[in-house]
Amino acid sequence: MAHLPSPMLRSFPCFVLVLFTVLARDSSAGVVQDNAVVVSLHELKFGDDDRLSSMSASQIPRKQNGATILELKHHIPLSKPKKNHAKYIQNLLILDEARATSIQDHIKNYSKFQEKNAEFSSEAAQLPLSSGIKLQTLNYVTTITIGSTNTTVIVDTGSDLTWVQCTPCMACYTQQDPIFNSSSSPTYISVPCNSTTCTTSLQAATGISGSCSSDRNSCFYALGYGDGSYTRGILAQETIALGDVQIPNFIFGCGRSNRGLFGGTSGLMGLGRTQLSLVSQTTDQFGGVFSYCLPTRLYNSSGSLVLGNDTSAFxxxxxxxxxxxxxxxxxxxxxxxxxxxxxxxxxxxxxxxxxxxxxxxxxxxxxxxxxxxxxxxxxxxxxxxxxxxxxxxxxxxxxxxxxxxxxxxxxxxxxxxxxxxxxxxxxxxxxxxxxxxxxxxxxxxxxxxxxxxxxxxxxxxxxxxxxxxxxxxxxxxxxxxxxxxxxx
Known part of the structure; x- marks a missing residue:
């Protein structure tokens, strides 16, 4: 789910996240013959819906070959897909098309997109309510710790700003984990509205600068997605934990008004290229390098997302x-x-x-x-x-x-x-x-x-x-x- 705004190669410790994903078994089950793979139709079939109830429990973070390993699962809805499998697939493809169309619109006319979001930004301080449209849901999620709260976020290479829902929440969708309470965290700090982070960095990450709170002590952000969904709230700093790796003063969005079908997750982790992305903010720890391997099956299958340049994890x-x-x-x-x-x-x-x-x-x-x-x-x-x-x-x-x-x-x-x-x-x-x-x-x-x-x-x-x-x-x-x- 990419947002439509914005938009040293050394040895570093490495961070691995485990994931569960789409479709059948490895292609090794098939036989390569003359530039074709002969494979059982059964091996290609989409994972059964009834496997939703048989997902394995979350694994405890551990180290392997110098890497920190977390579990990264395929993003599935809070409830089982409808029995009408074709209708379910149709909805996924419609949402996927909305994302692709939004990306094309962003690429075609970036300046007009900024102008459109400037109007969106002017309302951010009031945190207005409006109806959001469904975001595409065939993504991957992981659980990280913000302050002392474990929170599940969608991992996205097409987004920069990491954000989660926060209290007091003026308009929030249903999520599985407890909503992050900034007032209970001693390491939470609001980003000042006169800082370059609120202006230059935020504009690079979202396409628009932040706006000031009435006391001018906080920076409000407003991030709109191409299909009409959005998150609005306060730009802040907090200590996050990626397994046993602590990242102090991590800049993220504390979302007070959020709309869209995020499937019960708490928010989003941005792996894009600007200063506010997780990749850029963890360059000292991971060297600006990450990789992933997506497995073939939707349920009960695993792969890895590696932050860092430790190829021994591959x-x-x-x-x-x-x-x-x-x-x-x-x-x-x-x-x-x-x-x-x-x-x-x-x-x-x-x-x-x-x-x-x-x-x-x-x-x-x-x-x-x-x-x-x-x-x-x-x-x-x-x-x-x-x-x-x-x-x-x-x-x-x-x-x-x-x-x-x-x-x-x-x-x-x-x-x-x-x-x-x-x-x-x-x-x-x-x-x-x-x-x-x-x-x-x-x-x-x-x-x-x-x-x-x-x-x-x-x-x-x-x-x-x-x-x-x-x-x-x-x-x-x-x-x-x-x-x-x-x-x-």
């Missing part, structure tokens, strides 16, 4: 290959790279869109979006190689679907993305097909087309599974390696 099966991180100060906090090519089943894709292949990678967007010329060529080649399976109608943003219900095994063409620097990212088989219907009667190519050729592509989390993705913000590079994502 379990990668191939060496980490790095591509250049494209830095665009006007489009913080997003991470951009250069897409130079793609192949399906070993057949290279020819498309004009590769000539300007700037693409962003995002942990909060689910489905990968490609420029129309690239998507059209990729789709045509995939359909040609998958033609032995009957086609069915498209679903929501997914327009290439098949009926696989009568098959025990399917032969899925390999899919690879080529990045600048001759870096090849092989998409795991679990990230190629998306189950709309549990019985396999509607299974779709898990990619979508952008509306226009000049829009910026997005590599979503569904295509990042079983990959070690390394974000080196100091070295301005992104790394990729195959890794069977598990925590053991």
């Amino acid at each position: 379990k990668n099966a191939t060496p980490v290959s790095y591509t250049r991180m494209i830095v665009d100060p006007t489009m913080a906090p997003f991470y951009f790279l250069n897409l130079t090519g793609a192949s399906v089943g070993g057949v290279p894709i020819n498309a004009s869109g590769f000539s300007n292949g700037k693409i962003l990678i995002d942990s909060g967007t689910v489905i990968t979006r490609l420029p129309p010329s690239i998507y059209k060529a990729l789709k045509a080649e995939f359909v040609a190689q998958f033609s032995s399976y009957p086609a069915v109608a498209g679903f929501s943003i997914l327009d290439t679907c098949f009926n696989l219900s009568s098959y025990d095994e399917v032969r899925v063409p390999t899919l690879k993305l080529e990045l600048e620097g001759e870096v090849t990212v092989s998409i795991d088989v679990s990230g190629i097909l998306y189950f709309v219907k549990k019985d396999g009667s509607q299974v779709c190519l898990a990619m979508a087309s952008l509306s226009y050729e000049d829009q910026v592509g997005i590599i979503g989390n569904y295509q990042q599974k079983n990959q070690r993705v390394v974000y080196d913000t100091v070295g301005s590079r992104l790394g990729f390696a195959k890794e069977p994502c598990s925590y053991s």
Whole structure:
């Protein structure tokens, strides 16, 4: 769930978070044959809804290979998904499209977005109430400690400001953990409204400067998301704990008025690129480097998020290959790279869109979006190689679907993305097909087309599974390696 405002390579201690995620088993269950993976349909199916009640208990933080390990789980709703699985998936895709559209709007006209949020900011001191719209929910969460309160937050590479709901809460949504009480914490301090943190840093992180409280002792922030949801409150400093790593004077948003469907979490952890992101604020501890590995199954599966440059925490099966991180100060906090090519089943894709292949990678967007010329060529080649399976109608943003219900095994063409620097990212088989219907009667190519050729592509989390993705913000590079994502 990326917000739509704003936007040293040394050996450092490392911080690992364990997570539970999307879909089936590792692709190792399949057999690679001639640029295709033959895999059991059962292995590809989406995790059963009834597993919601069988999630394992939270693990106690521990150290391993010099790393601090916390549990990072896949974000699931407070209640079970509806029995109508297709409707549930449709809602997720609609919300995912809202996020992707908002990102495009932000990139297209950043200055107008700032002007719009300036009006939003002028009301922040009064903390007005208004209706929020649902945020997309297929994200990842972890539990950290703010002051002495354990709190569960969504982890997002497309956001900068970390925030949680706080008391006194003028308008808060339902969350699972106790709401943070700033008045009971001796280490809580409000950020002054005349500080550069309230003006320059906050504007870089959210697109707008803070405003002053009536006594001018506190800085009010107002952060609007692209779908209409928001958080408003006081910018503050507090000691946070990431496992046994203490971060004093951490700047965060103490949200007094918050709206949106955040699935019972307490707020959000921003892993973007500006000064207020957790990555930037912990550079002394972790060197501005973090990485993650997203596993394939929605429930009872684990992977890791590592803060720091300790590669001994990785379990990668191939060496980490790095591509250049494209830095665009006007489009913080997003991470951009250069897409130079793609192949399906070993057949290279020819498309004009590769000539300007700037693409962003995002942990909060689910489905990968490609420029129309690239998507059209990729789709045509995939359909040609998958033609032995009957086609069915498209679903929501997914327009290439098949009926696989009568098959025990399917032969899925390999899919690879080529990045600048001759870096090849092989998409795991679990990230190629998306189950709309549990019985396999509607299974779709898990990619979508952008509306226009000049829009910026997005590599979503569904295509990042079983990959070690390394974000080196100091070295301005992104790394990729195959890794069977598990925590053991």
